[in-house]
Amino acid sequence: MAGLLITFEGPDGAGKTSALTELVPRLQQIVRRPIVVTREPGGNPISEAIRQIILDPKNTAMDKRTEALLYAAARRQHIVEKIRPALAADKMVLCDRFVDSSLAYQGAGRDIGVTAVGKMNKFATEQLAPDLTLYLDVPSELGLQRIAAHRQSQNDRLDQEALSFHQKVRGEYLALVKQYPQRIKTIDATQSLEQVIAACQTVITTTYRDWFN
Ligand SMILES: Nc1ncnc2c1ncn2[C@@H]1O[C@H](COP(=O)(O)OP(=O)(O)OP(=O)(O)O)[C@@H](O)[C@H]1O
Ligand SMILES: Cc1cn([C@H]2C[C@H](O)[C@@H](COP(=O)(O)O)O2)c(=O)[nH]c1=O
Numbered sequence: 533m534a535g536l537l538i539t540f541e542g543p544d545g546a547g548k549t550s551a552l553t554e555l556v557p558r559l560q561q562i563v564r565r566p567i568v569v570t571r572e573p574g575g576n577p578i579s580e581a582i583r584q585i586i587l588d589p590k591n592t593a594m595d596k597r598t599e600a601l602l603y604a605a606a607r608r609q610h611i612v613e614k615i616r617p618a619l620a621a622d623k624m625v626l627c628d629r630f631v632d633s634s635l636a637y638q639g640a641g642r643d644i645g646v647t648a649v650g651k652m653n654k655f656a657t658e659q660l661a662p663d664l665t666l667y668l669d670v671p672s673e674l675g676l677q678r679i680a681a682h683r684q685s686q687n688d689r690l691d692q693e694a695l696s697f698h699q700k701v702r703g704e705y706l707a708l709v710k711q712y713p714q715r716i717k718t719i720d721a722t723q724s725l726e727q728v729i730a731a732c733q734t735v736i737t738t739t740y741r742d743w744f745n
Contacts, residue, residue, distance in 0.1 A: 535618060535623045536623075537630075537663050539628075539664075539665045540626070540668065541630070541633060541667045541668070541716075542675075543672055543705065544676065544691055545674070545676055546675055546721045552569065554725070555732050556626065564744065565623060568614070568624070568625045570615070570626070570628070573603055576610055582605060587690065588689060589687065589689045596638065597644065601652070603637075608657070611660055631661070632705070634649050634652075640704030641700045641701040642697075661715075662715065665712075667719065672698035672701070674722060679691055
């Protein structure tokens with residue numbers, strides 16, 4: 533498999549989606565091979581349908597292991613339908629969230645345990661791992677403030693969790709950064725959006741120089 537899987541991670545409100553939206557057209561101007569942009573949970577009809585169920589604020593009865601299994605199920609379908617075919621066709625895949633989100637949110641945030649969630653995801657992914665992960669770091673308070681300030685619709689079920697949940701999530705992300713320093717590069721997402729985009733672009737283009745003009 534000669535493609536590249538680059539994932540974007542971070543607490544809610546870190547700015548992943550905003551940064552990706554601006555970054556993609558800039559990379560497309562200089563990249564030598566096609567880019568596929570996708571997200572989790574989602575990226576194909578089955579996984580987007582699972583996303584609706586997971587994030588629906590009405591689903592307050594959802595058990596935490598059910599939630600973890602649904603994220604993993606959505607991921608499995610996403611890998612089979614979209615990620616693996618794109619990598620096999622030598623494309624660069626930019627994915628908004630991947631397994632690290634499950635480790636941080638379900639493993640730590642929901643207290644299921646990072647090891648247990650990791651094992652479940654190995655089954656789902658058959659060990660497919662990102663080549664590079666950009667971790668956009670913000671204090672949980674700031675991320676939640678951004679979401680509240682720009683809210684256009686009702687918060688999803690995860691956004692509605694208490695600050696302490698989001699702090700556990702961030703704590704696990706910071707632990708993952710220490711555990712995988714080669715793969716995960718931290719971007720200071722308290723900077724302006726333009727600075728965040730520029731930092732992401734620099735990490736990607738300097739790490740994979742031969743992919744760019
Ligand atoms: N660097 C930034 N400075 C100030 N505001 C920002 C910055 N980045 C994003 N925002 C704003 O914060 C809000 C959340 O951004 P965005 O949806 O991109 O975050 P996200 O990481 O994708 O969050 P989530 O995971 O919850 O979807 C948006 O309204 C966006 O305009
Ligand atoms: C992949 C994944 C995501 N989550 C959480 C993180 C967010 O709160 C939502 C996804 O919404 P976004 O606006 O697209 O960021 O789901 C999770 O808990 N576990 C996961 O594996």
